[in-house]
Amino acid sequence: MPNIDRRDFIKLVGAGGVGVGAGVVLRESIKHPKEHLIPHVLAPEDYSSGVATWYNSVCSMCSAGCGISVRTREGRAKKIEGNPSHAVNQGGLCAVGQAGLQVLYNPDRLTGPLLQSANRGSDGFTQITWEDGLTRVASRLDVLRAAGRGNRIALLTRGVGGHLAELLESFAEGVGTDQLHHYDYDHPHALYAANERFFGKQHLPYYDLSNTRHLLSFGADYLAGWLSPVHHSLGFANSRHGGDNRGYFVQIEPRMSPSGAAADEWVPAKPGTEGILALGLAHHIVASGHYEGEDINEWKDVLSAYTLEKVAEETDVSESVLRRLAESFANASPSLAIGGDGAGNNSNGVDTLVAINALNYLAGNVGEVGGVIFNPDPAGATSHSRQANYQTLAQLAESARAGEIDVLILNDVNPVFTMPLASEFKAALAQIPFIVSLSSFIDETSALADVILPSHTYLESWGDAFPEQGVGFSIGAVSQPVIAPLYNTKATGDIVLDLARRIGKPMRWDSTEDCIKDGWNKIYQESDSNTRTESFESFWTALLKAGVWGKKNHLKTDTSRPNANTIASIGVDAPTFSGDAELYPFVLQPYRSGMHDGRAANLPWIQELPDAMTSVVYGSWVEINPKTAKDLGLTEGDLVDIESVEGAVRAPILVYPAIRPDVIAMPIGQGHTNYGRYASNRGANPLEILSPLVDDNSGNVASNATRVKIVATGKHVEIVKTGGKSRDLGRDIVQTTGGDDHTAQTNSIPITVIPT
Amino acid sequence: MSFLDRITEGWRKNRKPGYYEDFDYHWAMTIDLDQCSGCGACVTACQAENNLPIVGEDAFTKGREIKWLRIEHYWEGEYPDVKLNVIPMMCQHCDSAPCETVCPVSATYHNQDGLNTQIYNRCIGTRSCAVYCPYEVRYFNYNDHTWESPLDQQLNPDVSVREKGVMEKCTFCIQRIRQAKDNAKDDGRRRVRDGEVQPACVQTCPSKAMVFGDRNDPQSQVSQSLNDPRSYKVLDELNTNSSVVYLKKVEAEG
Amino acid sequence: MHGEPNQLKYTDIHNDVVRSIVETGPNYYIALVTAFALTLICFFFPWFYQLYYGIGAAGMNHPSVWGTYLASFIFWIGLSHSGTLLSCVLHITNSSWRKAMYRSAEAMTLFSLVVAAIMVMVHVGRPWFIHWAAPYPNQMEMWPNFRSPLLFDVMAITTYLTGSTIFIYMGSIPDFAAVRDRTRGWRNTMYSLMSLGWRGTDTEWHRLHWAYTFLAVLIIPLAVSVHSIVSWDFAMSIVPALHQTIFAPYFVVGAIYSGTAGIVTVMFVLRKFMDFGQYITELHFDNLGKLLLVLSLLWTYINVVEVFTGFYSGASGETEALNYRLFGFYAPLYWEMITFCAIAPLLCAFKSFRTSFVPMLVLSIAINIGMYTERFLIVATSLSRQYLPDAWGLYVPSAVEISILLGTFALFTTLFLLFVKVFPSVSMYEVKETMESPKKSPPAASEGSPA
């Protein structure tokens, strides 16, 4: 033992003390922090902690009306899935539909009513109470209504279907205005107009992709956005699974869309000549004796100008291809031609779609399984008659400028983003003295509001949907709240009902739920009394549980024959484009990407979802043919200005192998200036520079008819994308097999076929 | 079981074909490339179900996205005779998985259901499994990810949120498989019925291109689909014995 | 200079070496403080930041999940090779010229290994759980995966580290005793402990020689196996251009090559700054130069073979990986490597080159830059060009990585600077063995025995 002197002793004590302290600190530091277990005060009936509860509802991300099942745990929505029993989507759901959760949980959601206390369009929103907000709005409305100047009130809403549309209608009536406009950027105005002209019905028919053996799609991106993409995907898959009768899909469009990639054949016709091409095919079908109807002579007359040689010249598709397409289209049974998106958005859009209807008629596809089937009238209200086209909104802007609008009520609609700059819509809004927005988010349009009364998201509120493009029979579904409201918001319907009460025009419902129930009560009353449940309450419970209601009322025998006048009026002019072809050599095609019309741009999942064709995330790009790029000396990532007569947007070049050299394409959806943290100041919005060239037949802007030029800026940015090299290099990663092999396939997977 | 037995069992597991026939399940998936349109619904479904982080634009720029399931694009030919082939690529759950041998801490191994596991809390982050994986479907957490409130309320409580330094990958939605087994036990059944369990991607696929099920059950949809003459495995020449089988895209003549 | 070594007296050796330990000039402190500060700033601070932030502080991504950390790891393992290995081989073959330089070479081994082991910690995502890679019984009843080449690696490096440590320590015992006898105070205490009571008896000498030779024989296969195993981390994968049988010899040769170059550098530094001109002479540079020449030819041969196999395979993956390495994004680095490691060392064919110190220093540094590039290319090019072209990527090191890379050199230097003040950096007794015995006046008893 060494001698321990005083000094050593102090050292020892010090060391021991430090050691002990370190030990205590060590153990304390690895302890778990304190947590709480918060029980319910009163546990809900169907609640079990740790066990998922599913609620059926309806997706409201687009107008397709897919049924959804929402998985909730501990009172929080966790996952949205397709409702397997809903005939539209049969369990499937697209990316945007699933990202609906991020509408609900979006960090940029408005948590309560706001009042603009500084200049319009600034950040000067302050929190107010609902009472305050509603009073402010109601007093404005009341003054106008009482003075009999209700028409100076305009309502602009996102396309709303079902009984909520009725509620809004009733409100508009109450305040005495006929300025109720539903507005969806991608509402197929041209398609309605074409159907009206050819079939005499302003309806969307059911396109039976599922049973068709030969599909000609003229610009319709049916797998990724056109009408009801999930249902079309099901039909596409089912047709592909036909064993010996595997469906053959042809896509005719200047820029390959996801549907074009999935198709068996992609035909890059000149933009705007789709209708001419269709009539060329029709000409061949009639001329080669495939059509034997009584009105054959009339058809021969009207189609005489569309010989294959001429059409080949105009469309830039070789005669042999045209002949082959016509032959196989006529010979395949059933076959189907659809048209939309790119083909419908030209100056000759309605004519084009009429020509496509004619093609269906001549091939005998109308009213046939695997062809065009007419839907029965929807059981609930649809909004088409109220859908605002470009002309309507331009008119509204005109009235606003003329000082004829005093109050504008916006519901979850963003025309400032989707209207071309040339329409000066934003400036027109500034002329309106009072704007109130019911949006859940601040977007470019609601930023201009004076008062924002934020509404619930669709997962927190009641509603219903009767998908119009349908499934060939009547179908409807109720959208029920799957989660208690997260914030101090109110359902759109309830806000409107409250306003109606405050201006002394109470409606006959107490709440949105009441309105929806009332509507369904009517459906219940109208249903066959032999088969229906004993009471409405049991019907209602069953409806909520199943999430969907349907009635087998197929319109099988309906074959609308066009009359002689209709036939005589068929004809497609060469498309017109704004801008001089010399100065502006390229046709701009703004196309709908994963962000829908831009409303999904604030959802991080969608921002992070690689684009279906290019795997780009977080940003905009300009698609350009490799040859064009080479001629212009541009490579991927070169920042360019896309200039039209109306203005310019800036985006990087992306060399895209499947686009015509005289066309450039840009995705819609990015380029928000004020739409939350995920969307703002990202990319460019090609809609801004569109020329206000309107197809008079549909009243909508011809969004594919703007010519542009590319001006290199000399700058370079890195396009953010997930892919590496998109070439297989002979590694056989995606393997293919010839036409013969697949016929051996017998173990096809059964997919529920919609009976038609 | 003696130590030696365990070792020999380990060897047997990797050598003997049909080893999993002894067990209840051998999960497998088929993807029909003739039906897949590359829409990306499965990608989002996976992200929603499995608490995949929102990594942000910077991380994408750096190539640090986390997508257990991604769509690969392969262009073929030049304009105008150009085609795009897409293929969903996720963990192939190889029965002879290269990643399993290399993990020094056994954070990834093959379980008795024929699944290639990934145990996040065991992972020390050597990232060697990602190097060894020829399909490059293993994703690494380069930093801690945050969900801006209230986005965090969406997180699936049945799936762990991964911390920085941990490898992750497709699990065939193991939480759903376990849930289905649990339900089967509640019902007094020994086995999960065919179609009772579907990973999120399979469930959501709008064109029903994906089929998931038990390969040991000859009646199951997936077994029938595996017998399709169009079936093939990606990078089969590497002998990974993957459990994800693709059905060839058909090139039909017009 | 003091002339030829055989004109030295035993006493001179002792004095020189002990002086190098005891007498510390301000230059040394400046060097030490600088090195240590650089270690902190370039190595530890970035590393701590990375621990806090995650591996994302580095430039790695999908699919290039490995980066410079692993390249540094192989580099330092490689550098570690020549030291002990060379020393062992030369010891067994009785090459007397080794004796002046082997101590510092072995120290290099030791510290390179330490740095390499730290690089493993830097490399992994959760170093706080790194102990799970060690086999020890635990309540989780989990064992490491014995099939993993990485685990072999852990084992091999630990073994090699242990072996090298014992080897250098054992060889130093007589010298510790010598220093002990010439110092007093705390140094005397320290060297008393470190020399383990060495008295220099015949029995002790006999045992030391026997054990030393035994260890030398043992370490040679160990050293070869360590780098073979390091190569298996790559070669056992099925990544194109990595999955090659030639990898083990390739790595071993590369390791010895870079290690030998490293020794040249260290010897130059010792000679220049520690005033060891008498001990480290042209002879050493000449011999090492010859060795470098042979190794560079071997290394070039293996590289040519590798290129040829890739070219000849015809497999898309292999040819693409090769093409990428030779002509892709990293191609300038590849050609830099070829210039530094295959062409420049050919100068060693000339004796005049081998015996000039500064050109040899430049060459040795160039070789090691080239060899680092080689390791970087192995990691970076192969991982960014794998089987699925759509998952190809690109890897560029981040500032943190580059800083840590530079920091490893500072760390190594710090350790080495500490070493030269503790260990006699030239083996005194073995240098004496190479000298003619003093015939006339044997050293007085007070000068001590040969130790």
Next chain:
Amino acid sequence: MNVSIQPALKSLQTAALIAVVAVVGIFVGYFIDFLITDNPEVSAPEQPIAFSHKIHAGDNEIPCQYCHTEARRSPSAGVPSVNKCMGCHNEVATESPLIRQVSEYWENKEPIPWVKVHDLPDFVHFTHKRHVQAGIACQTCHGPVETMDKISVHSRNNDGPTLLASTTGEIMNSETSAVAATQNDHWEMGLCLNCHKQHDVVDGKAVRVDDGGFDNGLDCWTCHK
């Protein structure tokens, strides 16, 4: 000349002693903290209401699952709602000051912020349901809760194979019940594994076997996912 190692060793003794004392100190400190905070009296956190499991489950023999109803049908055992407390305490002991606190919460429609005692890391997905349905007594893991006034983490049970109240309220002992009381203080992986290795499920109940093997939930994905 002294070449022995002894003097050097001697001179280092003080330094070595200091080092040893410091290291031992760390262990002592760790242990002191353990002693202080792991004492059930101390470690059991203060609850918003001094609820006694001893009175409820012990003295009055209320079965565990009367309140923790979720245990047999959910992964989590669940904390009873305030409503559930009031179900009895509308009638029972309404005047007790503690019950007054409960009814205060009930009247304010506020939840009681209980403090969590038993906690598993977030990466462990334990399911009560399977274990309860297999007939494993709650006390197996939670210790003799019916004897505790305050629930503490360290439910040490050193009395050997005690009689355990089964989940259904009947009494079973370790011979008939599948599972003996554990002596393992810590809810760590080894505790789970021990049990899983020793037991197999026969007819839905846990039965003791020698080697449960890989099938019996020894797959890591049983709990970690």
